[in-house]
Amino acid sequence: MRRLLVLILIVSCGAISACKTNPATGRSQLILISADKVSAMGAAAKPELVEQYGGEVESETLRAFVTRVGRRVAAQVEPEYAHIKWEFIVLDSEILNAFALPGGHVFVSRGLLAKFDNEAQVAGVLGHEIGHVTARHVDERLSQVVAAEFAVGGVGRGTDSQLAVLAARMISQGTLLKFNRDQEQEADGLGVKYMTRAKYDPHGMLEVLEVLAEASEGSGKLEILSTHPDPKRRIKTVRGLLAGEYAYTQGDPKYKKQVRRFARDAAPHLGQ
Numbered sequence: 001m002r003r004l005l006v007l008i009l010i011v012s013c014g015a016i017s018a019c020k021t022n023p024a025t026g027r028s029q030l031i032l033i034s035a036d037k038v039s040a041m042g043a044a045a046k047p048e049l050v051e052q053y054g055g056e057v058e059s060e061t062l063r064a065f066v067t068r069v070g071r072r073v074a075a076q077v078e079p080e081y082a083h084i085k086w087e088f089i090v091l092d093s094e095i096l097n098a099f100a101l102p103g104g105h106v107f108v109s110r111g112l113l114a115k116f117d118n119e120a121q122v123a124g125v126l127g128h129e130i131g132h133v134t135a136r137h138v139d140e141r142l143s144q145v146v147a148a149e150f151a152v153g154g155v156g157r158g159t160d161s162q163l164a165v166l167a168a169r170m171i172s173q174g175t176l177l178k179f180n181r182d183q184e185q186e187a188d189g190l191g192v193k194y195m196t197r198a199k200y201d202p203h204g205m206l207e208v209l210e211v212l213a214e215a216s217e218g219s220g221k222l223e224i225l226s227t228h229p230d231p232k233r234r235i236k237t238v239r240g241l242l243a244g245e246y247a248y249t250q251g252d253p254k255y256k257k258q259v260r261r262f263a264r265d266a267a268p269h270l271g272q
């Protein structure tokens, strides 16, 4: 009976206190764990993830470059998220990947950056990851698993250590940071919004997806496609945004790609 109740809760996010309207997406979502708790789990998971991907890059110049771009984009999030202390980490790995943990830890691999040739692409990939955080996709996923594992009545009292164990298990199984197609589209839409507000040319987002689609044809180290699926469908959606809602940015010199800045501050530091 309790299980059935839980299922009903997940399926119908109606007039239930655990369902909250997200300020970034305007969508109602099931959130059973407080933002503080989920942030603490993100912070706890960070060191292991960094180690798993070969640590951070050594180049101070490259780290500072990515942090600058990330902060510019993150400054554009909804006021409800103004308290987040964003952190941008460049992983010293050839694997093409980017992901974010709740609490605002955003990761991008050196291998992915090496596929780029302008700063708007970096803003695009970081904006997408920032979008996963503001859309609270990890919180949502954890809440669904928690609802299925524990009875809803117990979750409010559910101990932090139980939740931490669950989150750690999902991270090691690689399931916590895997998103569905709708979540990917949401993160793309938010990324385009934030990067545009930061005066980057949102065409950079399309270029990121084209890089991923092209790489998916080969047999490269493409972990990013298992966590962020379906680049071809996403390309279509982003093209639609550029031709519609964001058409005003195309050809307007206020929205920049920053090719020279990328060539100066990032490109020389992307080799092994």
Ligand SMILES: [Zn+2]
Pocket (backbone or CB within 6 Å): 128, 132, 179, 183, 184, 187, 227, 228
């Ligand atoms: Zn994604």
